[in-house]
Amino acid sequence: MDIYRRVKLNIRIPQFSKYAMFTLGHESIQPQSILRIASGALCCLVALVLFLSSRSAGAMPRKRGLPYVGSWTFFTARHRFVTEGIKKLGNIFTFNVLQDQVIVVAGEEARQVFFGHKEMNFVEGYKVLLADSPVLQDINIKPDAFNDMNHFNKRLTSMFRRERISAVLPLMFQDLDRFMERWGTIGTFNPHEDVYNMVFQLTIRAMSCNEIADDFDVVSKVTQLYWNIEEGSSATTVLLPWLPSKARTLKKESTTALYLLFKDVYDARFSSDKVHSDALQVLIDEGDSVNDAIQFMMSSLFAGIVNTGIMSAWMMLYLLNNPTWKAKATEEIRSFIAKYAKSGGSLADQLAQVPPGVWDEEMPVLDVCLRETIRVIMSGPALRRNFGDDIVINGHKIPRGAFLAFPMASAHHDPNIYPDPFKWDPDRYARNEDKKEHWAYLGWGTGRHPCSGMRFAKLEVKTILALFLTRYEAEIVDESGSKVSELPSPDRNSR
Numbered sequence: 286m287d288i289y290r291r292v293k294l295n296i297r298i299p300q301f302s303k304y305a306m307f308t309l310g311h312e313s314i315q316p317q318s319i320l321r322i323a324s325g326a327l328c329c330l331v332a333l334v335l336f337l338s339s340r341s342a343g344a345m346p347r348k349r350g351l352p353y354v355g356s357w358t359f360f361t362a363r364h365r366f367v368t369e370g371i372k373k374l375g376n377i378f379t380f381n382v383l384q385d386q387v388i389v390v391a392g393e394e395a396r397q398v399f400f401g402h403k404e405m406n407f408v409e410g411y412k413v414l415l416a417d418s419p420v421l422q423d424i425n426i427k428p429d430a431f432n433d434m435n436h437f438n439k440r441l442t443s444m445f446r447r448e449r450i451s452a453v454l455p456l457m458f459q460d461l462d463r464f465m466e467r468w469g470t471i472g473t474f475n476p477h478e479d480v481y482n483m484v485f486q487l488t489i490r491a492m493s494c495n496e497i498a499d500d501f502d503v504v505s506k507v508t509q510l511y512w513n514i515e516e517g518s519s520a521t522t523v524l525l526p527w528l529p530s531k532a533r534t535l536k537k538e539s540t541t542a543l544y545l546l547f548k549d550v551y552d553a554r555f556s557s558d559k560v561h562s563d564a565l566q567v568l569i570d571e572g573d574s575v576n577d578a579i580q581f582m583m584s585s586l587f588a589g590i591v592n593t594g595i596m597s598a599w600m601m602l603y604l605l606n607n608p609t610w611k612a613k614a615t616e617e618i619r620s621f622i623a624k625y626a627k628s629g630g631s632l633a634d635q636l637a638q639v640p641p642g643v644w645d646e647e648m649p650v651l652d653v654c655l656r657e658t659i660r661v662i663m664s665g666p667a668l669r670r671n672f673g674d675d676i677v678i679n680g681h682k683i684p685r686g687a688f689l690a691f692p693m694a695s696a697h698h699d700p701n702i703y704p705d706p707f708k709w710d711p712d713r714y715a716r717n718e719d720k721k722e723h724w725a726y727l728g729w730g731t732g733r734h735p736c737s738g739m740r741f742a743k744l745e746v747k748t749i750l751a752l753f754l755t756r757y758e759a760e761i762v763d764e765s766g767s768k769v770s771e772l773p774s775p776d777r778n779s780r
């Protein structure tokens with residue numbers, strides 16, 4: 286049996302002042318100062334007419350942006366841009382990004398169309414307005430069959446078959462064990478770094494290849510390339526794709542480096558007789574070409590890591606800050622160890638003996654804690670593009686080709702659905718608060734695009750928390766080492 290260890294979690298406090306100042310300085314002041322430079326009463330009159338016409342009956346309220354590029358803030362502080370827009374302009378408003386129209390919609394009626402209508406195109410919405418997932422075409426390589434989301438979802442299903450999870454679960458616990466060993470028996474760590482890194486490790490283990498997952502240094506290299514690519518998707522790279530920039534060059538170089546790293550592993554497999562049983566082998570066995578296999582491994586990193594990392598880190602913090610729920614969660618895990626871990630070993634070995642079906646379906650306490658963590662934390666907008674005919678939402682026409690943004694916060698933080706919405710309270714599901722309106726809970730998506738990685742994401746979060754809670758006594762401290770009794774709010778505007 287492992288000895289208990291003590292660890293202090295060092296949490297990073299977000300810099301709110303930066304965002305507050307930005308609110309005043311950018312979106313609202315800038316258009317007025319331009320008017321002032323143009324000077325005079327005529328301009329003021331024009332502004333007044335524009336303002337009044339945008340509010341007249343039937344016209345969709347409009348949030349004005351900068352000349353030519355449109356609403357830059359949508360890319361730099363998306364959550365604030367959207368929630369302030371709804372507060373000022375109501376449950377539908379529009380703005381421009383270059384020549385494209387984006388329409389923000391909120392409310393129950395909007396949810397039905399946004400998530401349920403067959404012409405609301407998921408891939409186009411994210412591709413154009415987010416553009417952060419690397420595709421091989423960016424580096425002039427053509428995948429063979431990996432052309433759409435269906436292909437990716439089909440391969441994810443193969444990865445998450447129960448027999449595959451049974452095979453990979455012990456390796457995931459070995460990874461976590463090795464990772465936590467590096468903390469020693471006492472010390473501090475930052476969950477927003479170390480927990481993300483654990484998620485990287487688990488994702489690479491389950492969805493790429495053992496050659497990389499076995500070597501922490503190579504995993505770190507992949508992690509660095511991942512963040513380079515993420516940073517290469519800034520407002521500038523999305524809005525001004527023709528503008529040469531350091532970020533874009535770094536993104537291209539990192540995508541190439543990631544491709545070559547995966548390709549070396551793929552090629553080495555063919556010159557060796559060793560039998561493998563990892564995700565890459567599943568892809569090879571399913572007949573994927575080298576480029577399709579690499580595109581899958583790259584996409585799985587970008588589909589899964591950020592959300593899973595954020596939710597695992599915040600769930601750890603919420604549990605440590607709520608002794609009652611922490612005790613319930615720890616008890617739940619211990620009861621399964623007692624029931625299933627017959628052959629002993631380290632805590633990691635014992636947890637690996639709990640069957641996949643139990644992780645999937647029989648952990649109501651961890652499930653409800655994760656559900657609540659996602660509700661509180663997930664606030665940014667989901668994105669779509671209308672690929673069908675014009676449709677009507679909230680009394681306004683959504684033209685064919687328009688982009689749509691639906692802020693998750695408009696459901697998750699609506700006090701009429703979830704009273705005291707920023708309070709972390711897993712008991713609210715026993716009170717059926719999430720059943721008050723249709724599709725009031727969106728944490729795993731709904732309608733036509735529910736999350737296809739949900740089962741694996743839940744497994745990752747639970748394995749990290751299970752080993753952590755049973756192994757450590759922990760408290761939360763700030764950067765100066767003082768105990769924190771109230772958690773800071775998440776930085777909702779970071780990408």
Ligand code: HEM
Nearest residue numbers: 588589592593596667668728729730734735736737738742
């Ligand atoms: C805690 C972690 C996660 C959360 C909270 C989460 C949440 C979501 C949400 C809300 C959506 C719907 C987005 C929309 O409607 O615009 C979604 C879709 C999706 N997620 Fe996740 N996700 C997580 C982890 C993962 C992982 C680990 C993977 C795979 C490796 C994954 C793969 C996907 C895919 C492929 C879709 C699109 C499905 C489709 O279009 O059919 N997710 N996820």
